[in-house]
Amino acid sequence: MRIIGIDYGDARVGVAVSDALGITAQGVGTIKNKGTGKLLSELKKIIDSYSPQKIVIGLPKNMDGSLGFRADATYQFAETLKSIFGGEIVFWDERLTTVGASRYLNETNTFKKARKNVIDTLSACLILDGYMQKNS
Numbered sequence: 001m002r003i004i005g006i007d008y009g010d011a012r013v014g015v016a017v018s019d020a021l022g023i024t025a026q027g028v029g030t031i032k033n034k035g036t037g038k039l040l041s042e043l044k045k046i047i048d049s050y051s052p053q054k055i056v057i058g059l060p061k062n063m064d065g066s067l068g069f070r071a072d073a074t075y076q077f078a079e080t081l082k083s084i085f086g087g088e089i090v091f092w093d094e095r096l097t098t099v100g101a102s103r104y105l106n107e108t109n110t111f112k113k114a115r116k117n118v119i120d121t122l123s124a125c126l127i128l129d130g131y132m133q134k135n136s
């Protein structure tokens with residue numbers, strides 16, 4: 001069963017996909033968020049390509065567990081995603097995924113433009129990986 005992981009943001013949206021067995025997460029890429037129509041068009045191509053049964057979206061939470069200021073935008077995004085995806089959509093606590101992604105990129109000496117191009121994809125991988133580990 002394939003699962004897609006999404007790190008949703010105003011400027012960029014990171015996308016990852018599980019392997020066919022749902023064990024590992026691989027980065028698909030980062031989509032520049034240039035409006036709902038264009039974003040959904042790009043995501044539809046990915047959904048059609050991988051035929052996932054489920055999509056996991058990172059939910060921004062504060063360190064105390066309360067919903068972060070981006071949560072409403074994330075929920076709205078999930079509602080629009082339903083127009084192109086009929087499967088299950090679940091949310092996953094994304095606290096510290098960007099921190100983890102940044103730490104990894106520091107350790108691999110990935111800086112500046114290269115970092116900007118991969119951090120959202122890596123965050124999507126961490127979201128998806130966390131979900132799969134907890135639910136395996």
